[in-house]
Amino acid sequence: MNTVFKALADPTRRRVLQLLRARPLSAGELADHFAVSKPTMSAHFSVLQEAGLIEAQKNGRTILYRLKMSVLEDALLGFAQTLGWKGKPTEGARHPGGSRERRNEAKGFKEEA
Amino acid sequence: MSTRTISNLLAPSLWVMSTAVAAANWYLQPERRMAWATAIFMLACVTVAFLLVLFGPSEGSSEDQATRQRFRDSLRSGIVFSGLIVLISLGWKLATALGASADPDLWRRATMVVIGGFLVSTGNSIPKKLAPLYSLPYDAGRFQAFMRFAGWTWVLTGLALALTWVALPVQLAESLTLLIIPGAMLVIGAQFVRLRRTRQGAA
Numbered sequence: 001m002n003t004v005f006k007a008l009a010d011p012t013r014r015r016v017l018q019l020l021r022a023r024p025l026s027a028g029e030l031a032d033h034f035a036v037s038k039p040t041m042s043a044h045f046s047v048l049q050e051a052g053l054i055e056a057q058k059n060g061r062t063i064l065y066r067l068k069m070s071v072l073e074d075a076l077l078g079f080a081q082t083l084g085w086k087g088k089p090t091e092g093a094r095h096p097g098g099s100r101e102r103r104n105e106a107k108g109f110k111e112e113a
Numbered sequence: 114m115s116t117r118t119i120s121n122l123l124a125p126s127l128w129v130m131s132t133a134v135a136a137a138n139w140y141l142q143p144e145r146r147m148a149w150a151t152a153i154f155m156l157a158c159v160t161v162a163f164l165l166v167l168f169g170p171s172e173g174s175s176e177d178q179a180t181r182q183r184f185r186d187s188l189r190s191g192i193v194f195s196g197l198i199v200l201i202s203l204g205w206k207l208a209t210a211l212g213a214s215a216d217p218d219l220w221r222r223a224t225m226v227v228i229g230g231f232l233v234s235t236g237n238s239i240p241k242k243l244a245p246l247y248s249l250p251y252d253a254g255r256f257q258a259f260m261r262f263a264g265w266t267w268v269l270t271g272l273a274l275a276l277t278w279v280a281l282p283v284q285l286a287e288s289l290t291l292l293i294i295p296g297a298m299l300v301i302g303a304q305f306v307r308l309r310r311t312r313q314g315a316a
Contacts, residue, residue: 021257021261022254023252023253023254023257024246024253024254024257052241055243057245057246059246059247064246066243066246066253066257067240067257067261068240068241068243069240069241070237070238070240070241070264071236071237071239071240071261071264071265071268072237074240074261074264074265
């Protein structure tokens, strides 16, 4: 159960689960919704898979992810969304105004590395 | 300790306890020895069969092992809840034989609460039962939505049933049980028909 709480504590992973509620999606389709690197996204998928909340299935050359949540886990996700569990937000997760880099670019300056 | 480990211990323990309670009943009611001897024999056979299924060897490919594991997981909760029901029934007989004048409806209430718990447990795992995508005859998204709906409906049915038997008078609880369970089955059935129609519509 610890792995489930850990998986649900992150807003990006919660968003992934919400997107998968509609239908199974490929890694690429899911990644399109987030301004994060592929390895970061892949790490999120691993955490969700480890917690048994999603399942990956090979479909030709693509990997499709789909929900594998019990009713209790589904309810926990709902609670987490409603109460806004404070996990450590993922760097670069898409915000209403885009990623931090994009917002900085729009303001006309670049963040120092 | 994981949930699976707990149920692995609980499942056979409940049946062993039931066998012990049946033996105590036999001791207290020696005039009915044939009935109790048969009950103990059956309980012992069932316990051994469950032990063999739950802890028996699992050979074969990883796919076979995964299938076997899924079968064991679904069987395990059935063993736990059926064990609880048998234990409650035998325990009530033992209490009566011992002269404990318990509420005659208590064991029925307890049994129905256990059945409610079983529905909750079954419903909880419904959305996790995934068929391979390539073998799905329906749109994957719609099928997933149906499984979630069925799971939630079954869980709420189980909770409603348990609450009904805890809180309401027995006669009212009986009447409501006849509404709650068939009602839930109808709702899930109707949703399944809708799912099938969308497939026919798409074909």
